[in-house]
Amino acid sequence: KNEVEQSPxxxxxxxxxxxxxxxxxxxxxxxxxxxQQHPGGGIVSLFMLSSxxxxxxxLIATINIxxxxxxxxxxxxxxxxxxxxxxxVLTTDSWGKLQFGAGTQVVVTP
Amino acid sequence: xxxxxxxxxYLVIGTGKKITLECSQTxxxxxxxxxxxxxxxxxxxxHYSYGVNSTEKGDLSSESTVSRIxxxxxxxxxxxxxxxxxxxxxxxxxDLVSIEQFFGPGTRLTVL
Numbered sequence: 001k002n003e004v005e006q007s008p009x010x011x012x013x014x015x016x017x018x019x020x021x022x023x024x025x026x027x028x029x030x031x032x033x034x035x036q037q038h039p040g041g042g043i044v045s046l047f048m049l050s051s052x053x054x055x056x057x058x059l060i061a062t063i064n065i066x067x068x069x070x071x072x073x074x075x076x077x078x079x080x081x082x083x084x085x086x087x088x089v090l091t092t093d094s095w096g097k098l099q100f101g102a103g104t105q106v107v108v109t110p
Numbered sequence: 111x112x113x114x115x116x117x118x119x120y121l122v123i124g125t126g127k128k129i130t131l132e133c134s135q136t137x138x139x140x141x142x143x144x145x146x147x148x149x150x151x152x153x154x155x156x157h158y159s160y161g162v163n164s165t166e167k168g169d170l171s172s173e174s175t176v177s178r179i180x181x182x183x184x185x186x187x188x189x190x191x192x193x194x195x196x197x198x199x200x201x202x203x204x205d206l207v208s209i210e211q212f213f214g215p216g217t218r219l220t221v222l
Contacts, residue, residue: 002152031209041147041198043213086153090209097143097168098211100152 003027006087006101013108019074021104023087026068033088033098034061034072043086046072077108113137116201116214123191124222131186131217133201142184143202143211146170153200159184191221 155168
């Protein structure tokens, strides 16, 4: 069983809708990464957070360490947001090694 | 924007060939990583390095090997490619202080 679970696996939204992706983990972590992977395969780091909330443009990431849960929100979604969003955790028993969720495929239609 | 490069981006090769996937970064990062990703699946760490002359195997067993002779360069080699090696290979790097990893564009390998 993967120690990092994401939901939903797939998500389709209409342009302008508010999107939420969830990530739950079962191990102790020192930080959590949200990554974006476009169809070409390249990966971009969106957020790295260990507590609270971060905002960048239309993207918001939150983390609740006690509940071992993080969410990624996309406000006013746009077709260019279509991508796979990956949650990855930096576990406390490793040194710089990430454990990855399976990803959430997001499709935003015009 | 991250300065981490991978070549080639796409490679189609026959069984038994020796291949080297290149990864270079210009950020002076000490830590570098190789991940393997099958279509629709999560990334798995296959190799990592903490610095020059340091290489470690990752969580997923791989027949590939790596070397780290220079800080900026972390090539991955398959001595004899097989169809089971068909996958996407992603390289990443991070510095010792910040744990955030920066990813290269990936190499999509197909072994016929």
